[in-house]
Amino acid sequence: MAPFDDWNKLDDDEEEELQDSSLYEGKRDVILFCIDCSPSMLELYEDPRFEDVQTCKLLTALEAAMQVQKRKVLVGPNDAVGIMLFNTTKRNENDEAGADLKKGTYVYQPIATVDAPKVVELMQLLDEARENPEKLAEMFPPMPDKKRVPVGDVFTSCNWVIRDGAPKTATKRIFFITDEDNPHPGAASSRLIASARTTLIDLVQAGVTVEPFFISTEEKPFDPSIFYSSVLLATNLADEDGLGEDGEGQILPESISIGQIDELLSQMRFHEVPKRALFSVPFTLAPDFTIGVKGYGLITEQKRGAYRYFADLGDRMEVVGSRTAYVDEEQETEAEKAQILFGMDLGAPSAEVEEEGGDEHKEAGAGTRSVPLGSRVFYTPDEVRSFRTLGLEPGIKLLGFKGRKELAFEDNIKHSVFIYPDEMTYSGSKRTFTALLRTMIKKKKIAIVLALTRRNSSPIFCAVLPQEEKVDESGWREPPGFHLIPLPFADDIRSAPIEKGFRASDELKEAARKWIDKLVVKNGSYPPDSYPNPALAYHNAQLEASAFREEFDSEAFEDLTEPKYDMIHKRAGQLIKAWKQAVHEDETANIVAAPVAGTKRKADVSVDEAEIRSKWEAGALNKLRVDQLKDFLKSKGEPVSGKKAELIERVSDWLQNHP
Structure with a gap:
């Protein structure tokens, strides 16, 4: 009988929300970079990575956006990214996207599917800015006299940009980057705080998440409690009614106070993958007492992107859309989903039944049991679904x-x-x-x-x-x-065999604990996002070089999972040597368990066609075993049921018909 899962699988197209891994591949992600363009973001300083090169915070923020887009081209080709600047006097032209936005905001890249030409354009701008440090200030002049766009107007412009460019079913996020912790000092602060919070609530109700990246330096530390703690929504489960009017006691939604501007990209990697609900x-x-919950997977394996088929249209390459169609063999027409029924395959008949059936079973085909018309049970897709769900609707009780x-x-x-x-x-x-x-x-x-x-x-x-x-x-x-x-x-659950092994002595445990304590990860936690899969990262690096017409340097690839051997030897080298010496001197550690007796391998009973033909010509087929005859018949697609005499006759007929 066929396994239950072979015929009990349904394509559930109705429920997009309750999917597992397919949701991560199918649902699009939209990121809008909202970057401050104030004079402090354009202030030049020496680039720590290159000699005699000046940079600014805006350049680093745009570089982070460029790096995210480069990865999206490979791992999320259906995702969309946009870039909007605020606190700048540059305006969009009337025929450009974003021309009707609030004053002081400028859309550099409207939200659109990530493609290589747009990323290359941004890369060229960054290269020009490194050669000419004043390039960004000339392209995006900041607002004069410490004037700033109200944060509420910034969120409103973000809402309009996302509304015009993002699909309704996509995961929509705003990466809000600024270095100003008090954008609206003075008497109007409370009014602007209320306006910004109201606008942010409108964003959240539209399904948009704001993820802030606060840039802090030693010269200008960032204090979120001055303004943004009262604006951004709380993520803790505390009752909102217990908060004060100024919003004290709230916890910012994964707010990041970046100690150095160079950490912007590394911190952004933690938030690059959207947090999509599994269900x-x-x-x-209780009866008539229900609440709503969302489920999130804490562990997800990151895999290579699925390959795609492309059609060469001469001037461009188009992605080929594929679909599965079921065709009725008799009518040679496509069958509708509602007409498809599900049933179970029946196993091969026994030798006795085949002898009784005679030629009828041969006509039906080897290995398939013939069922009279109307006797086989079929099920509709709804019935098969009810077998799985027992008639229950999705929910937790x-x-x-x-x-x-x-x-x-x-x-x-x-x-x-x-x-x-x-x-x-x-x-x-x-x-x-x-x-x-x-x-x-x-x-x-x-x-x-x-x-x-x-x-x-x-x-x-x-x-x-x-x-x-x-x-x-x-x-x-x-x-x-x-x-x-x-x-x-x-x-x-299977019960494991209870076997007792030798336990290490307290002295060995103490010797091992000494060097283990020297190699503990900082803060006692392991951040997996900081150590990507080297095989996957190497694969993506090659694809990235191919997509952007760059030369791939395999020697420049860095495996972040490779242990730092020099640091290990420096911290715990002597302790590890002392522990190994103690292990060698311990008697229980040098005892070798007796090898387990291996199982005998099954003898190879297969014989080639030449040997069987030689025995047939000599009239000695009866010297072959039954399993050898069956193996030969099975390899030729012949039935293998019956007694030895029948098998010999079937082999002789085949050899005679195939000289």
């Missing part, structure tokens, strides 16, 4: 609570999903979610739920593990929320 479903806590100690380590057999409240689907979800989270943490409880996160998946039982917010000196590090952990069924 958005209702969370039923609370079943009860257990003590936190009831959740064992071996119960976590799959990656968990982090869920967070979704205020846009159910009003009050944030407060209810927060109250449940705090109570479960206080009482040290976990929840047991029944979860169906996608329409084309099966319901599973999950444990809901609460996570408390962790804040360090630099700001919050781990957000509050729940981990949705799929629980295993009884047949998902």
Whole structure:
């Protein structure tokens, strides 16, 4: 019988939101770089990377935008990027995009799908700016006399640019880059703060996320609490009613205070990939008591981009659009999806049934069981879907609570999903979610739920593990929320054989602990975004050089995952040598386990055609074994059922018909 998954797969085109890996590949990402163009951003200083070259913060911000676009050409060819400058007197012409924007804002690159020519144009501008440091100030003159565009007008212009250029279903984000922590000093500050916050709320309701990048230097440190803490929306789960009118107590949404301008690009890499929800479903806590939640995958493997087919049209290359069509063989017409039914393949018949059926089974084809017309069961796509989902709709249903100690380590057999409240689907979800989270943490409880996160998946039982917010000196590090952990069924866990090995002595453990403590990662955390996959990075570097007509230098490629051996030897070299010496002197470490007896390999029973033909000519086919005869018949596409005499006759017939 065919496996269940072979015929129980459906193409669910109706539910774009409840997809897993396909969502990351199919949904477009839109990034609008909103860069401050004030005199402080254009102030020149010595470039630390090149000798006798001057640079400015605006140049570095544009370079970061260029680097993001270069990577998007490879890993996100369907994504779109735009660049808008504010606090500049340059205006868009009447026939250009962005001509009707607020005064003081200028669209350098309208939002459009990333392509190589636009990136090359930006690269040429940066090269000219390095040769002529005044180039950017001439192209984008700043506003005089410390005049600044209201931040509310900047957000309004961003909203218009995204509205005109971004698809409705795309993930829309604004990278807000500035070095001014107090853009509106004076008596009008409170009014401008309220205006900026109102405009930002309009952006959020339109599905746009603002990710700020605050540039801070030793000469001019950036203090977000002066202005932006009162403007940008909070991301913590605290009740908003408890905040003051000035917004004190809020936590900026992943705000970055960059100590050095050179860190802008490295910090931007953390935010380059959008945080897309894997699913958005209702969370039923009790009958007629539901909140909305979104699920996020914390671990995702980054892979090479899918290849594409291109058609050469002479003057240009166009991407070939592909689709799958099912054709009715009898009518030779394309079958509609509604007409397609699902059924199960039946296994090969037994030898006894084949003997009784005679030529009927041969006509039906070897290895297939013939079924009378009308006796085979078929199912519609909706029926097959109901088999998977058991008739349930996507959602999470609370079943009860257990003590936190009831959740064992071996119960976590799959990656968990982090869920967070979704205020846009159910009003009050944030407060209810927060109250449940705090109570479960206080009482040290976990929840047991029944979860169906996608329409084309099966319901599973999950444990809901609460996570408390962790804040360090630099700001919050781990957000509050729940981990949705799929629980295993009884047949998902296999009992491992209990074997006891030799345990290291306390002296060996202490010797190992000494050099391990010397090699601990700073802050006790490992940032995976700082260490990209070297094979994937090398592949992308080659594609990038090919796309931009550059020469690829393999020796210039840097593998960031390669250990720093000199530093390791400097920090813990002597401690490692002492530990190795202690291991050699320990008796239990030098005991070699007895080798496990290997299993015998199955004898090779295959024989070639020449040998079988020679035995046939000598009349000695009966000296061959049954398995040898069956292997020969199977290789020739002949039936292999029956007794040895029948097999010999079938082999003789084939050899006679194929001299």
